[in-house]
Amino acid sequence: MTIQNTRREILKGGLAVAGLSVLGIPDWAMPVLAQGETLVEFTDLPPNINLNPTVDRRIIDIRNINGVFTPKDQFFTTQHYGHPEIDPAAYRLRIAGLVDRPLSLSLTELKAMRSTDIVFGFECSGNRRPLQGLTSNGRWTGVPLKTVLDRAGIKAEAREFVFFGADHGEEEVDFRGTITKVDQQFGRSLPRDRALSSEPLLAYALNGEPLTKHQGFPLRLIMPGWYGVANVKFLSEIHVQEDQYLGKFQARWYRTLRGEMVNGEMKWKEAAISHLQLKSFIARVTRAGDAHNVFGVILHDGTPIRSIEVKIDNGPWQAATLDPSTKEKYSWKLFNYTWKGATPGEHTLVSRVTDVTGRVQPTSEELANKKTFLEDNSQHPRTVKIA
Numbered sequence: 001m002t003i004q005n006t007r008r009e010i011l012k013g014g015l016a017v018a019g020l021s022v023l024g025i026p027d028w029a030m031p032v033l034a035q036g037e038t039l040v041e042f043t044d045l046p047p048n049i050n051l052n053p054t055v056d057r058r059i060i061d062i063r064n065i066n067g068v069f070t071p072k073d074q075f076f077t078t079q080h081y082g083h084p085e086i087d088p089a090a091y092r093l094r095i096a097g098l099v100d101r102p103l104s105l106s107l108t109e110l111k112a113m114r115s116t117d118i119v120f121g122f123e124c125s126g127n128r129r130p131l132q133g134l135t136s137n138g139r140w141t142g143v144p145l146k147t148v149l150d151r152a153g154i155k156a157e158a159r160e161f162v163f164f165g166a167d168h169g170e171e172e173v174d175f176r177g178t179i180t181k182v183d184q185q186f187g188r189s190l191p192r193d194r195a196l197s198s199e200p201l202l203a204y205a206l207n208g209e210p211l212t213k214h215q216g217f218p219l220r221l222i223m224p225g226w227y228g229v230a231n232v233k234f235l236s237e238i239h240v241q242e243d244q245y246l247g248k249f250q251a252r253w254y255r256t257l258r259g260e261m262v263n264g265e266m267k268w269k270e271a272a273i274s275h276l277q278l279k280s281f282i283a284r285v286t287r288a289g290d291a292h293n294v295f296g297v298i299l300h301d302g303t304p305i306r307s308i309e310v311k312i313d314n315g316p317w318q319a320a321t322l323d324p325s326t327k328e329k330y331s332w333k334l335f336n337y338t339w340k341g342a343t344p345g346e347h348t349l350v351s352r353v354t355d356v357t358g359r360v361q362p363t364s365e366e367l368a369n370k371k372t373f374l375e376d377n378s379q380h381p382r383t384v385k386i387a
Contacts, residue, residue: 033286039063040285040292043346044130044383051133056082058214059133062283062297068119068325068334069207070136076228077214078124078134080249081167081186084234088218093148093202097240100153107218111204113143118201118224121332123299125227125254125273128376132281135299137332140222142203146196154196154240161195162245163188163221166234171248188232189245190223199224202235224330225275225301227375229254259369266369275301278361279377280308280335280353285384291340292386294320296351298333299377303355310337310351320351342386350381 033039042063052058056079060070070076088107095103121137149161165186173180194200201222204211211217216233223230229249245251254273259266282296294310309317320337335351352361364378 034288037286037288037293040287040384040386042285042382043385044381046130049131056214059131060136062132062135062281065283065295065297065334068331069138072138072206072209072212072215075136075138075206075215076124076134078126078228079167079233081165081169083213084166084168086166086218086234091218093219093235094237095148095152095240096237098155098158098242099149099240100155101151103148103152105148107204110143110148110202110219113147115141115143116201117141118199118222119328119331120222120224121299121330122226122228122231122276123279125229125374128373129281129380132283132297132380134228135297135332137326138206139208140201140203141205141208142201142219142222144198145200145202145221146198148202149196149238149240152240154192157242158240159192160241160243160245161190161192162239162241162247163190163232163235164237164239165216165232166236173248184248185236186232186234186249187245187247188221188230188250189247190230194223227254227273227276229273254374255372256375257371259371273374277301277375277377278303278353278355278359280351280361281380282310282349282351282382285339285349285382291338292342294337294339294349294351296320296335296337298322298335298353300333300353300355302330303357303359305333306354306356306358308333308335308351308353310339310349312339312342313348317352344386346383346385348381348383350379352379 051061058077060074060076091107092104093110117139119139123135127134168183168185171182171184173182203220203222204218206215211220219235221232221235255270256273257268257270259268276299278300280296280298282294284295286293298305298308305322308320308322310320311317318337320335323334326333354360361377361379367378
């Protein structure tokens with residue numbers, strides 16, 4: 001039977017959802033509920049959730065989202081090569097390759113440049129049901145990437161901009177059966193038009209405070225509207241080149257295999273992970289009196305949202321309401337739906353989002369020809385049991 005608790009009862013009785021008390025989650029991490037409001041637990045979750053599976057990996061409990069911005073010590077993170085130790089006094093960002101003036105910039109020099117802020121909510125491309133916890137939203141402060149690139153002077157033949165982190169590790173490169181072991185930095189690239197646009201940011205602060213090591217201290221690339229992998233942490237070098245960059249995390253590890261019907265035949269295509277696929281999910285259900293509130297999150301690539309809807313069981317789609325506090329272009333969007341007349345028993349709730357181009361969040365069945373687990377933006381049915 002589902003337990004419905006007030007926030008006070010959860011804290012007092014040690015009934016933190018999914019064993020959160022065992023994990024040491026503090027008071028402020030619990031959802032802030034209004035007077036008389038109770039939390040309705042999902043019945044589709046595992047009995048225990050480990051929010052910190054390793055020292056360099058962290059997921060958020062989406063049921064505890066309390067506002068627009070994710071606190072720095074809750075912000076999701078995942079790493080491939082751990083956290084490098086970087087001395088901020090000795091740190092330099094190098095810009096080299098097809099540039100007129102190679103640069104080596106200290107953190108102090110970067111902070112002396114004109115700064116700007118951007119609110120950006122994103123997810124790891126591997127974020128998926130049932131937890132949906134590899135996502136967060138924050139206000140990033142830094143210097144526009146274009147400002148630094150303009151200072152370096154980009155040559156006309158430059159086509160690819162490669163961003164290397166200070167994190168690195170041993171990799172085995174397989175070329176037709178021949179294995180070569182190499183020490184490789186984490187790297188991702190952008191094409192010229194994206195790199196020289198006005199939106200990419202070299203961020204040194206999150207929510208008004210210096211980046212933590214979990215968020216790429218001392219400098220991180222922020223690529224608004226793209227999946228987390230493109231937002232390179234511990235940024236140490238920008239290399240400008242003409243040839244396409246084919247590093248592991250650009251060309252092999254982060255790919256989506258999808259079948260598409262072309263001229264009546266199934267064609268299998270591999271595509272690199274880049275911009276966010278339109279997605280929504282229900283994060284929390286609460287009860288106040290005779291009504292229930294369904295609260296959720298929308299992730300998107302910056303394209304304006306036309307509508308967000310919720311469906312209960314086999315009923316019709318009903319319009320939900322966007323939270324006006326999440327109106328920034330690249331912010332995650334929060335939404336609420338008032339569910340009236342809920343009857344005792346188990347119910348299934350699902351959300352779907354549509355943007356202004358007419359793109360609709362797909363069902364799992366509509367993604368049947370996607371054979372890799374990355375970029376799962378399918379509609380996510382949630383189950384609850386009303387007492």
